[in-house]
Amino acid sequence: MNRKIIHIDMDAFYASVEIRDNPELLGKPVIIGALPGTRGVVSTCNYEARKYGVHSAMSVSEAYRLCPKGIFLNTHMSKYVKESEKIHKIMESYTDMIEYVSLDEGYMDVTASEKFFGSAEEIGKDLKKRVFEETGLTCSVGIGYSMTSAKTASEEKKPDGFFVIPNREAFVELIHDRPIRALYGVGEKTAKQLANRGYEVVSDLYELNPSDLDFLGKIGKEIYLHAQGYCNREVTPNEEQKSVGREYTFQSDLTTREEIEEIIHFISRQVSNILKNKGIKGKTVTIKIKYSNMKSITRSRTISYTDSARTIYDTGIKLLGFVELNHPVRLVGVTVSNMEGEQGEKQLSFEDFVSEDTEINDKIDDVIFDINKTMGRGSIKTGKEMLFEKNFRNKN
Numbered sequence: 397m398n399r400k401i402i403h404i405d406m407d408a409f410y411a412s413v414e415i416r417d418n419p420e421l422l423g424k425p426v427i428i429g430a431l432p433g434t435r436g437v438v439s440t441c442n443y444e445a446r447k448y449g450v451h452s453a454m455s456v457s458e459a460y461r462l463c464p465k466g467i468f469l470n471t472h473m474s475k476y477v478k479e480s481e482k483i484h485k486i487m488e489s490y491t492d493m494i495e496y497v498s499l500d501e502g503y504m505d506v507t508a509s510e511k512f513f514g515s516a517e518e519i520g521k522d523l524k525k526r527v528f529e530e531t532g533l534t535c536s537v538g539i540g541y542s543m544t545s546a547k548t549a550s551e552e553k554k555p556d557g558f559f560v561i562p563n564r565e566a567f568v569e570l571i572h573d574r575p576i577r578a579l580y581g582v583g584e585k586t587a588k589q590l591a592n593r594g595y596e597v598v599s600d601l602y603e604l605n606p607s608d609l610d611f612l613g614k615i616g617k618e619i620y621l622h623a624q625g626y627c628n629r630e631v632t633p634n635e636e637q638k639s640v641g642r643e644y645t646f647q648s649d650l651t652t653r654e655e656i657e658e659i660i661h662f663i664s665r666q667v668s669n670i671l672k673n674k675g676i677k678g679k680t681v682t683i684k685i686k687y688s689n690m691k692s693i694t695r696s697r698t699i700s701y702t703d704s705a706r707t708i709y710d711t712g713i714k715l716l717g718f719v720e721l722n723h724p725v726r727l728v729g730v731t732v733s734n735m736e737g738e739q740g741e742k743q744l745s746f747e748d749f750v751s752e753d754t755e756i757n758d759k760i761d762d763v764i765f766d767i768n769k770t771m772g773r774g775s776i777k778t779g780k781e782m783l784f785e786k787n788f789r790n791k792n
């Protein structure tokens with residue numbers, strides 16, 4: 397069957413969100429990730445910054461060297477997640493056959509949607525328009541007969557692009573004289589290996605037998621097929637979330653148990669918020685500690701299903717009790733895994749309020765959580781949290 401695949405990719409996503417919210421940044425090179433003088437890496441930069449050679453995954457210090465006039469910003473993940481949710485909702489209005497690659501990128505198989513929403517092209521145009529109307533952000537949309545061709549199509553006219561590769565012939569026509577690096581699955585290292593044997597452009601692979609690329613291992617056959625426009629990857633809706641966790645690396649090492657406890661407290665609340673937003677619970681709590689000598693350890697404990705910040709925190713602190721703190725600590729992480737499926741709403745009874753301490757604290761957490769959700773994050777805090785945030789800011 398002839399499949400219709402859409403690949404959508406937001407343009408310079410994090411940077412575009414920041415510019416939308418602060419129009420003064422418009423036209424300037426904007427680099428998101430971390431501030432100069434820190435250990436961070438670039439997560440996104442806009443097209444102005446790319447002109448200086450800045451790209452994602454580059455260290456911030458390298459980016460600063462290339463573009464000292466750039467505007468460097470820390471990431472504001474909660475903002476990006478909020479936009480991402482809006483975009484995902486629009487995508488989900490056409491099909492449930494969606495494979496999300498990241499917050500701002502995903503594949504949709506709209507083969508079966510065409511009879512409800514018009515042709516794949518019409519869906520793609522509508523999608524682009526609605527994303528812009530609802531978020532003020534541009535995206536690039538590619539339509540193909542396979543995942544690989546859809547991805548190639550969305551890159552074709554980036555940013556704010558729209559491009560269609562209707563069939564295998566059109567794909568081959570488009571890419572046959574491009575460097576092999578343009579093929580899906582070919583990274584720098586593979587491209588080098590191929591160049592060493594004299595294969596530079598895609599059409600160089602046409603005279604080969606599939607086994608001629610065996611020296612690349614399993615991927616050789618795949619590259620051979622991709623070069624000819626064959627791709628049998630299928631849009632696979634993402635599995636249910638297996639874990640929720642956060643970890644932080646610190647510029648100055650943590651040396652006391654109290655500091656680490658405060659960070660576990662902070663992360664526990666974050667993880668709890670994510671779990672509650674997604675309506676999921678998990679029963680295994682894991683903490684991760686990485687020392688300044690780069691050695692890292694994890695400790696886990698399985699309890700009953702929870703999404704409570706306090707329970708996650710209490711478990712994390714117990715686990716920390718099993719960790720030797722004989723070296724300065726550079727990274728702290730907390731994860732909840734072993735997720736439970738959809739939970740039925742639990743009715744509150746009077747007993748719930750008079751049961752043991754942790755239950756009551758769960759209820760307080762829930763109330764604080766709900767207030768924050770309606771009034772905006774940080775509207776209400778526990779005293780401990782306020783103290784911690786003050787210290788956390790000084791430290792990080």
Ligand SMILES: [Mg+2]
Binds near residue numbers: 405407
């Ligand atoms: Mg993107």
